[in-house]
Amino acid sequence: MPELLIELFSEEIPARMQGFARDTLRKMVTDGLVEAGLTYGHAQAFSTPRRLVLVLDGLSTESPTLREERKGPAVTAPEAAVQGFLRSTGLTLDQLEKRDDKKGQVWFAVIEKPGRAAPEIVAEVLEKTIRSFPWPKSMRWGNGTLKWVRPLHSILCLLSDDTGASVVDLDIDGIKAGATTAGHRFMAPDRFAVTGFADYAAKLKAAKVVLDSSEREAMIWHDATQLAFAQGLELVEDRGLLTEVAGLVEFPVALMGAIAEDFLHLPPEVLQTSMREHQKFFSVKNPKTGRIEGFVTVANRETADHGATILKGNLKVLSARLSDARFFWEHDLRVVKTEGLEGMGAGLANVTFHNKLGSQKARIERIAALAREIAPLVGADPDQAEKAALVVKSDLRSAMVGEFPELQGLMGSYYARAQGLSEEIAAACKGHYSPLGPSDAVPSEPVTVAVALADKIDTLTGFWAIDEKPTGSKDPFALRRAALGVIRLVLGNGLRMGLGRVVSKIFNQRANIATLGDWVRETELEQEETKSALYEALINEDLASYAEGHEAKLAELASSFLGGVKPTPSKHHGQARQSSSDLLSFFHDRLKVFLKDEGIRHDVIDAVLAMPGNDDLTLVVKRAEALSAFLKTEDGTNLIQGFKRANNILTQAEAKDGVEYSFGADVKFAEAEEEKTLFAALDAAEAALAPAMASEDFATAMAEMAKLRAPIDAFFTAVQINAENPIVRRNRLNLLSRIRQICQSVADLTKLDG
Template identity: 70%
Template sequence: MPDLLIELFSEEIPARMQARARQDLKKLVTDGLVEAGLTYASAGAFSTPRRLTLTVQGLSAESPTLREERKGPRTDAPEAALAGFLRSTGLSKDQLEIRDDKKAQVWFAIVEKPGRKAAAIVAEVLEKTIRTFPWPKSMRWGSGNLRWVRPLHSILCILGDEAGTEVVGLDIDGIKSGNTTAGHRFLAPGRFTVSSFDDYAAKLRASKVMLDAAERADHIWNHATQTAFAQGLEVVEDAGLLAEVSGLVEWPVPLMGQIADQFLHLPAEVLQTSMREHQKFFSVKNPKTGRIEKFLTVANTETADHGATILAGNGKVLAARLSDARFFWDNDLREAKAGMAKWAEGLRSVTFHNKLGSQADRIERIAALARDLAPVIGADEVLAERAARIAKLDLRSAMVGEFPELQGTMGRYYALESGEDPAVADAARDHYSPLGPSDDVPTAPVSVAVALADKLDTLAGFWAIDEKPTGSKDPFALRRAALGVIRLVLANDARLSLMAALRAGLRGNLDAIAGVNAALETPVVAVSNSPEATAADLLSFIHDRLKVFLRDKGIRHDIIDACLAMPGNDDLTLLVKRARALSAMLATEDGANLIQGFKRANNILTQAEAKDGVEYSYGAEEKFAEGPEELALFAALDAAEAKIAPAMQAEDFAAAMAAMAALRAPVDAFFTAVQVNSDNQIVRRNRLNLLSRIRGICGQVADLSRIEG
């Protein structure tokens, strides 16, 4: 069985597009081959800045001959029906067969589709792949119509087996396929012939090309860390930059250079961001001081002076970039030491949302909310309010204007320089967190208070103007804000009433909306629901995000629903504590079986109440009990009630669930031995009231009727 090798050789492919291009090339070609009837053993795709490569091992030599029998119209059908059948099969009438079929005779066609050689199929599939390749951006060049990410220079396409190698003939807008490729642009630019994938990979390496992006990344990282270690330094990890740089070079040569002394006082984050964004340099820090002292660049060539000229040139460019960063830093420090009043005033002219006022208006709302939340979180009210007022001031700084990703980080530096309390400065840095599901969650009380206030204000504001997420659209990242609230509350065991916090957030935003409308001749903002209904709807949205969050933690949605139905469901810490205890109980045999007993009791009771038109909740009397099983259930319910009530009062859900699970055996025994709907109406009523006790006692813990199964 032959092996297929394809290489599409072009001008430099942007690094950010290479990983997806590898996947697309592999999928498009292999899917096309399979659809045409070929099979293969394995396939692998590779990329460098100038080439996309695909190897397909164990490809079948040709597609199989297909024989298909197709049933046509009856022999006495109109001629038009027969003519249409003949057209669809490509046969003539004398090539058809007449067969008996039930009560009539019908025409049958035997259509044979001969197999095709692999080379013909590969040529067809590859041409279609090239012409329809899904580049995010593509271009045309010269006078042709072919589009590619960058001008395509050559196509290598060969099939090889023990008997030899065959070039798959292909001509796309004058680019003819062959069995040659080129090495490194500078170190080995000549073309050479290849006969197999192993031959191809070996000759590329000899021509200074590492084909595998993962190998290039490993080479860069290993060489960089070893070089830094030898000098007592550490390379700052940056997986994204490593992936990007490995897509910029075919023969990576890591080189370490020195940052000029006049820039070493800049914050490490500024140096790292500037070098990463502008130069694609790795930062190298001194582990003893935490300072960034050197940079590491990755060249695409080897030089006689071992990179000295390259480093000198890069050093000059870096110095120019860092001079800008130093200018921004020095100017910002002057503003910070002056109290940042100019920045605060500047935010009055920055619109947060045209219906919700300016950034300065929003800061006022967050400050008020942070002060309200502080006692619940355990934070100092004055510090929480102060932190909220200064947390976003760095948005007006020159440094954040140049590097928006440093917002918050720079806010902490500027707050410290202006003499703020360290807890206030830390809150400026941390209040945006958590941004994603893997981000760390702030734990310092002042930071938590401001982070919660920030996210709750965002949610309340957009709910107030009815700008909610719809389907997959969430332009204001409100799902992320809700998840942030959930993680902040749960990670810090915060005990707060979300409903109260949402009402407070809505009040502030409704005042902002009123202020916006007062400035307009024709008010354009109207809240569709009452504030209370809006807060309830927003709480429901947060609950929906909580379900997703807890599902990933292994807690079923019906368990969460059973707990959401209980009072106090706006206390997320209490809610999750209850859900985890219920989940643990249901994982036991007693818990799972108790649910069945509860459902049986609930169903019998519900049906009886509907039939009789009364509510059986007036207390069962032990004197009407008959038999040991019924008496045992009375005793078990008394014991469970005595344990569950104080356990619930103490929020000891595990103890409450354990007491409830202990009802499993007496409930099972009761239903096995006792007929609830007795002919004696007094006994029947007493037993229905007994079932009501089961429902009532279990209902203190969770709404078990919502548990599935």
């Protein structure tokens, strides 16, 4: 069975696209071949900066002959119908067969599609692949119209087996497929011919090209750790950088150097970020001092001087880069020491957060007000929370974050300490963006938690109010992440807060402003001048008027102009209610996803969300966990069956009788012993349940409920609910209602599956 080898040789492919390109090449070519009727054994794709390679073994030599039979019109059918059939099959009348059918003779067409040879199919599939390859960005070059990620220079396309190798006949815009490739750009630039993959791999290796990116990664990692180890240092792991660097070289050579003494006082994160972002250096740590003291750079070649010139050049660039970093660091420290983080962040007034949500400064003021409000709920000092919120984003205006945006927050914490702000505020600078993902650590320091919550809730309510919610896969403002952040902050810290109240208050404030705005626009004022001045003030700022966080200012405006008229509730308030409940459902949806990952069933969460207080997420989860554990016990599943049976009978009876049986079961009407036992059990359960529910000890509550299982089972076995005597019947239905009430105290069990 032949082997197929493809190499697409081009100018340097961006490192970040190579993994995608490997997978895509393999998928497009193998899918295309299979679709055309070929089979293959194993497919493997490789990439270097200059080549994309695919090798397939066990390829079939041709596609099978396909025979298709198609039934046509009856022989007696009108001429037009027969002609139509001939057109659709591409045959002539004498090629059709007459066959007997239930309703007489009909025309049959037998169409044979002969199999095609593999080279023909490969050429067709590869051309289609190249012409429609979905590069994230592609380009034309020279006079051509072909698009590729960078100019494509040659195509190697070879089918080989024991008897030899042959080039697949293919010409794409003047690039004719052949059997040759070139080695390393500098160390072995000549072109050479190959006879198959084994030969190709061996010759490339000799020509200083390591084809497999994972092999290059392993080489880099091995050599770099060895270099560090030899000097008693350790390499800082960085998987992303390793992959990137492996995509920048065909022949990796690791070189290690030391960072000059003058730069060692810079924060380690700054050294690491500067070296990684600008120069793609690995950081090297001294385990004794804990500092970043060196680097490893990866060159693309060996040299006669063993890399001395290359290392010297890299050191020079590093020194220029770190001089810049030191300049930013010292500049920023000067600013915070004279003007504080407040002064550093002053320019945020001129930075737009979102054109409908005002400036960054306006946003920060909203967050500060909210942080103050949330603070008591999370055990933080309101003054500290507000103060922290006002400065946590100031570092966005620092020179360092301007250069390295990924250091936002972290630099703020350094600068807060330098300014002498409290450790709580410094921690909030760094921590208030957290948690950023499902596995990111959740901050626990109360001030940080207050600011982090306020930040995320402000973002969510803001985008909800301007109707920029996530849809399908689109979530440009990362609102799902913000909601998950709120959920994890609340649960991770066991916070007890009604999210519904927090968000509806915000939406209501917005509604107040909007109502006031409408009122001013619509009201006839005697003094036209006054009206237009106020109108201007509102229009100019419009929603930004809210965004500026100046409800008080507006109210003051209105009263000074209008004599203190208060707007009455309006359509905006209806909208606010809608937004609140909508946002709460969004939180619930995210909570479901989160708890599902924690192994809690969907229906369990629904059962819990149906209970009052469902905007208290900690309470929701406490209930869900207890219910989930309960359902895993035998007593639990049986009790649920008993409950459902009781509930079904009761619901049917209530529907039939048109009344609600919810009160007045009396043990004096009990006839059977099992019935009396159940009365006693329910009394006991109620008594035990009350304190457990009061202390939200749902596990104990459910354990108490579990004790009802045996009496309920026995009751159903022994007793006929629909007794002849209507008094007995009503009493029994009311008894069932007590079962329902008790069982429904932790969660709405009717929502459970099965």
